[in-house]
Amino acid sequence: MKISEFDLVIKNGLVIDPAIGFGNEADIFIKEGKIARVGKDGGSKKDSANIPPDKIIDASGKLVVPGLIDMHVHLREPGREDEETIITGCQAAAAGGFTSVCCMPNTTPTIDNQETVKFVLSRAEMADANVYVVGAITKGIKGEELAEIGDLVNAGAVAISDDGNYLQNPELMRRALEYAQMFNIPIISHAEDRFLSASGVMNESYQSTRLGLKGSPAVAEEIAVLRDIRLCAFTGGRVHIAHISTAGAVRAVRLAKAEGINVTAEVTPHHFSLTDEEIGKEFNTSLRVNPPVRTQKDVETVIEGLLDGTIDCISSDHAPHAEEEKDVEFDQAPPGLIGLETTLGLVKTKLIDRGYLSWADALSKMTINPARILKLPGGTLEIGKKADITIIDPEKKWTVRRENFRSKSKNSPFIGWKLSGRIGFTILNGRVVYRA
Amino acid sequence: MQLKSRHLLGLEGMSEEEITLILDTAESFREIIERPIKKVPTLRGITVINLFYEPSTRTRISFELAEKRLSADSISFTPATSSVKKGETLKDTVRNIEAMKIDMVVVRHSSTGVPYFLTQCIQSNVINAGDGSHEHPTQALLDMFTIRRKYGRLKDLRVVLVGDIKHSRVVRSNIWGLKAMGASVAVCGPTTLLPVEVEKFEVDVYQNMDKAIEGADVVNIMRIQLERQQAGLFPSQREYTNLFGMTRERLALLNKNYTIMHPGPMNRGVEITNEVADGDASVILEQVTNGQAVRMAVLYLLSGKKAEEE
Amino acid sequence: MTREKIEEVLDEKGIARAITRISHEILEKNGGADTLVIIGILSRGADIAKRVAERIREIENRDIPVGLMDINLYRDDTHFKLDQPVIQRTEILFDVAGRNVILVDDVLFTGRTIRAALDQIIDFGRPKSIQLAVLIDRGHRELPIRPDFVGKNIPTAADDRVLVRLNETDGREGVFVVKEGMKKPVPEIVASKKPRRKGGKK
Numbered sequence: 003m004k005i006s007e008f009d010l011v012i013k014n015g016l017v018i019d020p021a022i023g024f025g026n027e028a029d030i031f032i033k034e035g036k037i038a039r040v041g042k043d044g045g046s047k048k049d050s051a052n053i054p055p056d057k058i059i060d061a062s063g064k065l066v067v068p069g070l071i072d073m074h075v076h077l078r079e080p081g082r083e084d085e086e087t088i089i090t091g092c093q094a095a096a097a098g099g100f101t102s103v104c105c106m107p108n109t110t111p112t113i114d115n116q117e118t119v120k121f122v123l124s125r126a127e128m129a130d131a132n133v134y135v136v137g138a139i140t141k142g143i144k145g146e147e148l149a150e151i152g153d154l155v156n157a158g159a160v161a162i163s164d165d166g167n168y169l170q171n172p173e174l175m176r177r178a179l180e181y182a183q184m185f186n187i188p189i190i191s192h193a194e195d196r197f198l199s200a201s202g203v204m205n206e207s208y209q210s211t212r213l214g215l216k217g218s219p220a221v222a223e224e225i226a227v228l229r230d231i232r233l234c235a236f237t238g239g240r241v242h243i244a245h246i247s248t249a250g251a252v253r254a255v256r257l258a259k260a261e262g263i264n265v266t267a268e269v270t271p272h273h274f275s276l277t278d279e280e281i282g283k284e285f286n287t288s289l290r291v292n293p294p295v296r297t298q299k300d301v302e303t304v305i306e307g308l309l310d311g312t313i314d315c316i317s318s319d320h321a322p323h324a325e326e327e328k329d330v331e332f333d334q335a336p337p338g339l340i341g342l343e344t345t346l347g348l349v350k351t352k353l354i355d356r357g358y359l360s361w362a363d364a365l366s367k368m369t370i371n372p373a374r375i376l377k378l379p380g381g382t383l384e385i386g387k388k389a390d391i392t393i394i395d396p397e398k399k400w401t402v403r404r405e406n407f408r409s410k411s412k413n414s415p416f417i418g419w420k421l422s423g424r425i426g427f428t429i430l431n432g433r434v435v436y437r438a
Numbered sequence: 439m440q441l442k443s444r445h446l447l448g449l450e451g452m453s454e455e456e457i458t459l460i461l462d463t464a465e466s467f468r469e470i471i472e473r474p475i476k477k478v479p480t481l482r483g484i485t486v487i488n489l490f491y492e493p494s495t496r497t498r499i500s501f502e503l504a505e506k507r508l509s510a511d512s513i514s515f516t517p518a519t520s521s522v523k524k525g526e527t528l529k530d531t532v533r534n535i536e537a538m539k540i541d542m543v544v545v546r547h548s549s550t551g552v553p554y555f556l557t558q559c560i561q562s563n564v565i566n567a568g569d570g571s572h573e574h575p576t577q578a579l580l581d582m583f584t585i586r587r588k589y590g591r592l593k594d595l596r597v598v599l600v601g602d603i604k605h606s607r608v609v610r611s612n613i614w615g616l617k618a619m620g621a622s623v624a625v626c627g628p629t630t631l632l633p634v635e636v637e638k639f640e641v642d643v644y645q646n647m648d649k650a651i652e653g654a655d656v657v658n659i660m661r662i663q664l665e666r667q668q669a670g671l672f673p674s675q676r677e678y679t680n681l682f683g684m685t686r687e688r689l690a691l692l693n694k695n696y697t698i699m700h701p702g703p704m705n706r707g708v709e710i711t712n713e714v715a716d717g718d719a720s721v722i723l724e725q726v727t728n729g730q731a732v733r734m735a736v737l738y739l740l741s742g743k744k745a746e747e748e
Numbered sequence: 749m750t751r752e753k754i755e756e757v758l759d760e761k762g763i764a765r766a767i768t769r770i771s772h773e774i775l776e777k778n779g780g781a782d783t784l785v786i787i788g789i790l791s792r793g794a795d796i797a798k799r800v801a802e803r804i805r806e807i808e809n810r811d812i813p814v815g816l817m818d819i820n821l822y823r824d825d826t827h828f829k830l831d832q833p834v835i836q837r838t839e840i841l842f843d844v845a846g847r848n849v850i851l852v853d854d855v856l857f858t859g860r861t862i863r864a865a866l867d868q869i870i871d872f873g874r875p876k877s878i879q880l881a882v883l884i885d886r887g888h889r890e891l892p893i894r895p896d897f898v899g900k901n902i903p904t905a906a907d908d909r910v911l912v913r914l915n916e917t918d919g920r921e922g923v924f925v926v927k928e929g930m931k932k933p934v935p936e937i938v939a940s941k942k943p944r945r946k947g948g949k950k
Contacts, residue, residue, distance in 0.1 A: 211633035212450075214571030214607060215550045219634075284558075285551030330527055331549035333570070440832060459834070466818065466835040475871040478821040742832030
């Protein structure tokens with residue numbers, strides 16, 4: 003076999019593919035955008051010498067893994083292109099090692115119809131990541147009547163969600179769960195009872211008591227999760243709990259899974275990295291996020307949930323906001339923070355370095371698990387599949403800097419943090435879309 | 439001895455020594471407001487702006503008088519609406535004001551953290567005149583000043599704060615300040631108006647007024663806002679008064695030589711009866727007078743701390 | 749470090765004699781004690797004011813009102829000094845209007861303290877006159893101010909330090925000149941033996 007036959011060769015990396023339990027040093031050969039071969043057969047030196055060096059990536063000491071998948075991203079297009087576009091959002095994704103992102107439908111207009119799905123997908127054709135669309139459950143995300151879910155799926159939607167809003171009406175949620183089964187897609191639930199959260203701007207705890215800020219109690223999330231679990235069991239539908247954040251919600255999902263209910267869950271890096279004690283330090287509006295960052299006990303329970311498989315995925319909930327909207331009073335700031343470019347570093351620093359998760363376990367939650375939940379093509383390095391590959395420099399220390407974000411928005415609470423684990427290369431369809 | 443910070447954002451974390459310095463200095467200023475000419479030239483050439491995003495009569499006038507009595511040039515700016523709604527951000531408003539060469543800013547705002555926010559965008563000394571439900575440090579200082587004048591100390595006095603504990607910035611500042619000074623502090627109110635984990639303030643917590651005030655030296659009664667009833671936090675004014683109103687009958691439960699306080703404005707007949715509000719043990723008007731002395735002290739002490747010192 | 753030269757220019761007896769003489773001069777000039785009030789500038793001016801009042805009481809057998817005054821709020825250099833003075837309580841519990849006010853301080857130097865004191869007294873009312881009594885006049889005036897009663901004139905260089913030590917404030921008695929000692933810490937052998945009042949400068 004001659005290396006020169008291939009378009010790109012990744013040599014000497016530690017290849018980790020959690021989907022098939024593979025973890026060995028190997029070379030990956032890419033041809034015509036697809037994975038042509040995985041093995042330790044690097045070809046002869048003479049042969050290597052014949053091909054241009056830019057076709058060989060020496061991944062010695064690095065991890066070579068399936069392209070990461072982030073199933074919860076806000077790309078803001080259409081409507082708020084000043085905050086993010088599909089192009090810039092995918093550049094941020096590439097810099098964070100993600101080759102696939104799922105974009106949420108709370109744009110302007112909302113993604114509640116076929117035309118908007120098609121618009122997003124057409125915009126995404128030239129982007130540096132695969133974009134999958136999550137359609138709305140209800141028209142305009144208003145929680146009043148179902149969107150044309152069949153149309154959305156036909157146009158390419160991989161799931162439905164009213165993310166940002168909880169579908170407060172339980173009868174309508176029941177219908178949505180029943181209806182979505184026809185298309186075998188999950189409903190992604192932003193679990194927050196808005197009567198209980200009552201426009202709280204941070205977690206309700208001693209910290210909200212101390213600061214006199216309106217608190218959103220954990221029970222607002224827990225009631226919502228429990229309701230969706232029971233409706234899921236009742237209808238036989240599929241619910242994916244977005245950005246789980248409380249100890250009670252994790253326990254509820256754990257019990258539901260034990261009961262055999264078809265529920266999955268994700269957690270964001272900020273919910274396993276931050277607590278509400280950060281807010282009073284500088285009233286940094288990047289910490290204004292929904293669900294709010296919780297207590298140390300919640301963080302610990304969420305990490306337990308990652309360990310025992312209660313939580314299936316790690317998603318960023320990348321939520322860009324314009325600087326002028328965040329540079330205001332804490333309780334006036336819109337909720338959300340950007341996460342695509344810091345997720346991997348936080349997973350490494352907060353979960354792997356502390357001995358909670360192995361690389362394989364952590365990566366499964368960012369590759370094969372979201373792929374299975376949403377029935378996406380990627381998430382593994384099988385021969386013949388699209389060559390979506392991420393190369394990680396696992397021990398590389400770096401500092402999060404505002405000026406280095408590729409995202410159009412800069413609302414990260416992690417600016418200034420020192421992280422370990424950095425993306426070396428991101429390869430989409432055999433093409434290098436990011437290089438450190 | 440100086441204050442540690444060049445701003446007064448709150449009493450949380452302030453030491454006994456710092457609070458004592460403010461109260462001692464206020465003692466000297468208290469004498470000035472009894473003089474025929476109630477004015478000293480100390481802050482001549484210093485410009486102070488009172489930036490009141492929330493309506494307030496008492497606190498704003500108290501600050502204005504304190505500034506005038508120290509010979510500062512002062513102006514008050516009370517935006518009719520939040521500037522957010524007018525399209526100008528708070529940050530822009532304040533930077534504009536500072537471009538007018540202001541030395542000190544006194545700010546009241548409905549959002550927690552706004553005084554801190556100002557310190558991050560401007561060079562002036564910032565004094566918090568109340569931020570959201572967070573802190574109202576000068577009110578707590580004047581409360582402590584009033585108590586200390588009467589008893590000569592704060593240490594080991596039993597002070598009970600009654601009413602809407604959850605939404606009160608006066609309560610929070612009083613808790614931090616009184617605890618720093620070694621007082622014994624209790625809070626009392628309906629469960630719906632006690633914030634979660636309030637016991638972590640390390641105060642005694644009561645939902646029963648009679649038990650709360652038994653043996654107390656000082657009862658500081660918070661205003662109950664009628665919106666709280668509309669929000670369903672208590673069923674009626676009548677029931678509130680029955681359960682938590684400071685009535686003449688309840689005075690018998692207090693220590694001899696007790697003191698009744700209220701930061702104002704009062705809802706007479708709701709949280710406090712006329713008899714109690716106007717009784718011999720009421721220092722409610724003394725609080726107002728003392729407020730000027732305390733604010734003069736704070737203005738004076740902070741004026742000595744310029745940006746380049748930090 | 750060179751050792752400062754320290755000279756005692758007035759001892760306990762010398763201070764007592766000076767205060768006695770000043771008291772007589774005050775009575776003589778004002779034709780008795782009828783219209784007199786005394787205001788001392790905190791801290792040591794106030795100590796001297798009380799001693800003068802006591803001496804006058806011994807001579808005339810009558811009490812004259814004594815007030816204490818902190819002049820820091822009337823200073824002209826507050827905004828330039830890094831070490832902000834601690835404000836002490838002013839106590840003038842009598843009406844100054846129409847009275848002959850004897851203003852008392854320990855050392856007269858540039859005159860700026862006296863300027864501040866004059867302004868403050870006038871804010872309390874309109875006296876018939878204000879007369880200045882000082883224990884030490886060391887010269888170097890920067891304002892057109894002169895004393896009416898002086899305990900002792902001491903020629904000094906501008907960077908000398910004149911230290912008045914009184915039992916009430918310092919726990920020792922005497923007046924010392926420290927040569928070229930303006931910017932240096934006060935030498936131990938003439939330092940005050942009492943701590944400043946609570947909340948005072950550290």
